Amino acid sequence: MASETLSINHNGYHESYLEYQGKHKGIWGWLLTTDHKRIGVLYMISILSFFAVGVTLGFLIRLELLTPQGTIVGPQAYNEFFTVHGVIMIFLFIIPVISAIFGNFFLPILIGAKDVAFPRINLLSWYLYLTGGALVLLAIVLPGGAPDTGWTFYIPYSVRTSTNLIITLVAAFILGMSSILTGLNFISTIHRMRAEGMSWFKMPLFAWSLYATSWIQVIATPIVGITLVMVIVERVFHVGIFDPTLGGDPILYQHLFWIYSHPAVYIIILPAMGVISEIVPVFSQRTIFGYKFIAFSSIAIAVFGSLVWAHHMFSTGISDTAEFVFSLLTFLVAIPSAIKVFNWIATLYKGSILLEPPLLYALAFIFLFTIGGLTGIIQGAISLDIYLTDTYFIVAHFHYTMFGGTGFGFFAALHYWFPKMFGRQYNKKIAKIAFWFVFIGFNTLYFPMFILGWMGMPRRSYHYLPQFQPLHVLSTVGSWILITGLIIMFTNLFRSLLKGGKITKKNIWGGETLEWQIETPPTFENFEFEPKVFEAPYEYKQNEIEKEEVK
């Protein structure tokens, strides 16, 4: 950023983290940085690049499904498309997106710290992420072809396929390591680096959600790590652990895979819920309703979410008792999720609402996540799941929770914190136009899939019956609207980096958390003074007046 953005106060010049010149200069100042803010920006660039690849593949999948028979590619290419789309979107985009970008950038600031607990390990995490991403791309371009197993790598096909599966599995393992290291970094940061006075219950809710997320990352990720390694070992050495012809048990693979991959759903959604818990009070200028309930519901989701994995396996022939238990536990996850939704709505109630772009995305999150969550209950019921399993209903459900939830949570966070991160304001009017394109496009794209699934359209299918075509066409048109919206949104944000109005105001939205009390963009040291915290994070004026009266 240009030097005009510098402001002068009693402490002299404030050099932002973007201009800071440390031991390494220029590009090396970025590639070898241990500054959590720069690492956050590095993650932003790399994650958005992979997102672009994932969106392109999604676009191609939808284009292919425009007609019941082949449209643009053959069946093998179609299988590779949806597999790589899944691998990129899940491992490279949606799992790290909020915690790696905004967690890195804002967690230390929110709790009044200068950096994360282990800055060098933080940089290592980014390099591991990049290595994993490069390997995923390598698996696409190398001869042999991109993996075609689906992102779940189910046995026995994953030991049979001749595509470049091993590279993809290695990539997923490395990305898992990156995720574990970020997790342990955040846990240590939250435990040991909070500012004076920042007790657990004065922490912003985004920090709480990252805390719960980090624990799942540390606890659950190693399981999928070893499971994927065992698939590699199986393919290379034929040890028989998973291969049914040698006595292995494919169902055991599914258990081990979902023991991680279901909690991963909460690794994905919890940071987004944290973002919403930050945005809702700011744009309704009210104290968050039920702070402790929201904080503890994150932990409850982390705990319950770790015990529901077999609801992905109702149709595999697991015992009735197991089905019953896992179905019940699945229903229980709805309770903490609903607690959050009710508290957000209660916060909005009678608030002085500012309908700025971040809040629009946050409201869309609440709406879409509610649809996603409630359809999850439908599939948690065994009798219905047997009918709906492996249909487009599940495709619609997880896109509503993952994209409608975390995707929109990410867009909300992006519009909320972007001006703080770069000291530039985007065009709000265009941002709102982009929002409506994204929102309408999203629903046009995914809602027909619920109906398709209910009608019996199987997922991952290249051909389909002619009677499904109208809804598929509608869905494909939705994808075009959605992508138009995404292009408008990111062009607007990118344009603001170059031409947007410069901001030096510390608190552009009227937030009460610590990031709004430091320079825009933040200085290298984050805080010019050691921050001290006396109050809970969302004490807005009307409450302060009440307090004065009490005193």
Add this chain to the structure above:
Amino acid sequence: MTTQEHAVENVHRDDIRSRMGMWLFLFSELILFGGLFLMYSVYRYMHQQDFSIASKEMNTFLGTLNTVILLTSSLTMALSIAAIKKGKKGFSIFLQIVTILCGIAFMVNKVIEWSHEFAEGNFPGSSILANKPSGQILYFGMYYSMVGLHGLHVLIGMAIIGFMTVFTIRGKITKDDYVKLEAAGLYWHLVDIIWIFLFPLFYLIT
């Protein structure tokens, strides 16, 4: 919400933070192995007879010897930390080197043991093993996977302790700042503990 009082101080060293990070890492390592232990228990439950027959092929003497070696190395590791705490730099370096030597001895034994198993055809993909019941194939599959991953950890642990020895010689690990050595020690004890579970599962239970 805040007031600003003190000027920025340098971030002080926080050994508790470092230890916490290490413990969390070890926790994730335990769960990594946990996945394998889970697979082992499922397959042992499914094929009790075959696991029992296959485990008789193990060389219990070498297994026991390795257990003794690894336990001794954990002792020398712990003592090297105690030595540096008392400022006995030379003695600490000596004990660290002994730890590494124990690790090497462990790996040499492993090589002897594995080449013996290979000679008998008890390795994945061999035609001899392929003709045995699937329970025995699984036993050796689990054996090579778990012991192999453990061996990899022994090698990594030796490399880490090697770095620590260099750090101690160069004076980066001292009486007042030994948290790195402590973390390396924790890692080595993890390697030891995993072996303590692997040993009975593969060699002793029949």
